[in-house]
Amino acid sequence: MAAEQLLGAKPLYRQTRDLLVQRIVDGVWAPGEVLPSETQLAAELGVSQGTVRKALDEMTAERLVVRRQGRGTFVASLDDSRILFQFFKLIADDGEPRFPASRVLEVETMRGNPKARRALQLDPAAWVIAITRVRSLAEEPCVFEHITLPAAYFSGIEERPIPNNLYQLYAVDYGVTVGRATERLKAVAAGAPEADALGVAAGTPLLAIDRVATAIDGRICEWRVSLCRTDQVHYLSDLR
Amino acid sequence: MAAEQLLGAKPLYRQTRDLLVQRIVDGVWAPGEVLPSETQLAAELGVSQGTVRKALDEMTAERLVVRRQGRGTFVASLDDSRILFQFFKLIADDGEPRFPASRVLEVETMRGNPKARRALQLDPAAWVIAITRVRSLAEEPCVFEHITLPAAYFSGIEERPIPNNLYQLYAVDYGVTVGRATERLKAVAAGAPEADALGVAAGTPLLAIDRVATAIDGRICEWRVSLCRTDQVHYLSDLR
DNA sequence: CAGTGGTCTAGACCACATG
DNA sequence: ATGTGGTCTAGACCACTGT
Structure with missing residues (x-):
């Protein structure tokens, strides 16, 4: 020894x-x-x-x-309460953390564009799966979300129903357990597609969250950009 | 035992x-x-x-x-490297975390307004000290900041030079060691004063960071609202 | 009851920093 | 050489859970 x-x-x-x-x-x-x-x-x-x-x-x-x-x-498993605690930082101004409802707009398999390849550290030839959805808190649409996955880890996911708790799907069906994520936040002006989806005027300030998630084995497994209305909702960050 | x-x-x-x-x-x-x-x-x-x-x-x-x-x-002491690691989450898009320069615009002692009293959990009659400053990264003004302190913990601070690293001043001169903080983030449109101070057009999307800091003995000791340009800079949040 | 994790102790040895 | 924190062990007892 x-x-x-x-x-x-x-x-x-x-x-x-x-x-x-x-x-x-x-x-x-x-x-x-x-x-x-x-x-x-x-x-x-x-x-x-x-x-x-x-x-x-x-x-x-x-x-x-x-x-x-x-x-x-x-x-440990990625049940809703853990997701809420660890990976979902948007909270209604007056209330508790709650899991948002979500409506999928589009699921598509394609060659990754340069940004996606850089975020996911993929080869130029690699395929990705792109999911677009709108998430709502308290019946109010507030997040317009683009999710990009390496097709190599999630083959066939585009033919499944997309559940609300994606990370549990990754873990149970693909053996990919998200362990940590890095988020980069900016304030941006709403463009036409997201303004439309969220019911705000173009140019409205939105919180842009750029997240790269890493599995417990160290593989980068998801890139996600969320555009959020923050008139009734805020992003909570604890500094310890 | x-x-x-x-x-x-x-x-x-x-x-x-x-x-x-x-x-x-x-x-x-x-x-x-x-x-x-x-x-x-x-x-x-x-x-x-x-x-x-x-x-x-x-x-x-x-x-x-x-x-x-x-x-x-x-x-532990609140030296610059620890502040940078624990309490300063704004980073240039291309670079490493760096401590921002700061220029104080105003220091004032006053009765706390309702918002400040709520954030700091103070009595209606309590006095507060209000500091306004602009912080720059890479010579570029990027944060317009309002800091509100309970006057009871920091008497005389308005007559001192305000250093760049405020938390070290709190600890060394007032025995108030900040231990943790809670930040709430929103995207907002720039109003006239901050647009002016940051050299952007009114209405530009800004990242608003609302921070309440707590000392290691549990006392709430600072309320700080930072309005940040995020065209060259982002807020980094690690989810572990 | 038996089996699990949680607490507490005592002691040995290692790795590092300083004089 | 001395003193510090870091690692590792062995064993005792407590508190909680399910049968």
Whole structure:
């Protein structure tokens, strides 16, 4: 064990974490499933229970697993409440976070344009799937959204019904679990298509959110540009 | 110890954390200063070294302390690099995060208006200090900023030079260490004063950032509204 | 009741920084 | 050489969950 650590130059608990993460990525344990107990993992991997615990504690902090006293350790799943907490930052000015309704306008398979290829880090020849939809909060259309996916990861998705919670679809049907995302925000003037879809005048200030999402295995898996009316809604960002 | 834990219903490592946090709040150890070693703290508080470690690990995660192997554990300070990382999310589209230059337009002491009193949770009669400034990135004015402070926490600040890094001033001169902040973002049309200050046409879309900052002792200590041109700059938000 | 995660302890050894 | 935090282990006991 000491030798392994010297060779790897990584602490044992991190090697343990990486190994467990790899198993989740490989689908050995699916989202929502229970992992073996600390004792069992420690015995199987030949490390102490404390080391397994530290690995699992890190994975808890990364939201890869959820631990419940008396029950076990479970692979985290992207259910609505987690999406709302982690990946949906638009909130009605007066209220709680709520999941928006959505109406799909178009789904299309095409060669990625240069912007999409850059965002998704794809080859020039690569195909992408483009989804356009309008999302509403409190019956009020407020987000005009373009989603671009690498066709290689999501083949056939264009023939499925597009659910409201896309990330759960990615995870359950394609084994692509979104782990984190980077958003870049700007204020822009509404152009004709989005003004139309949102029922505002062209030129109205909109919040543009440019998101690139990365799966837990490190692959970039989605590029999404959302144009949002912010007259009744705001984007919440906690600085900790 | 067992008795204390049963009474408090809080685990020992959390009690230890709370006690250490209180000492930092009280100024027993100032920002940048070194804490006693784990061994010393464990002996003084009558707990094991592992418990002190767990308390300090939590405080590290909360960015209250910084630990350096071989040197010691230090109270975190709000130096420029940390501000940039934690509290300044505007970045030039092409470049790295950089600290903006700033020019103060006005400093004023007044009775808080209703909005300010609500944001800062102050009594109707309370006084506030209002600072107006313009901040520039790459020589280009891009943020028009209104800062409102409770006069009770910052008496005399209106007679000081206003430095670029305000949070360090709060911490060093007033013992108010900002620990976290909540930002609410909207896209708005530029009004006359900010259009003028930023050199854009009235009606230009601007990113409005409404921030309420809270000190490590839980007191709300600053309300700040920033109006930002986002033609060359964006707001970065990491979703983890 | 048995099995799980959560807390707490004690001690050994390693890696790093400083004098 | 000394002292610091970082890693790893082993074991005890508590609190919660389901049977």
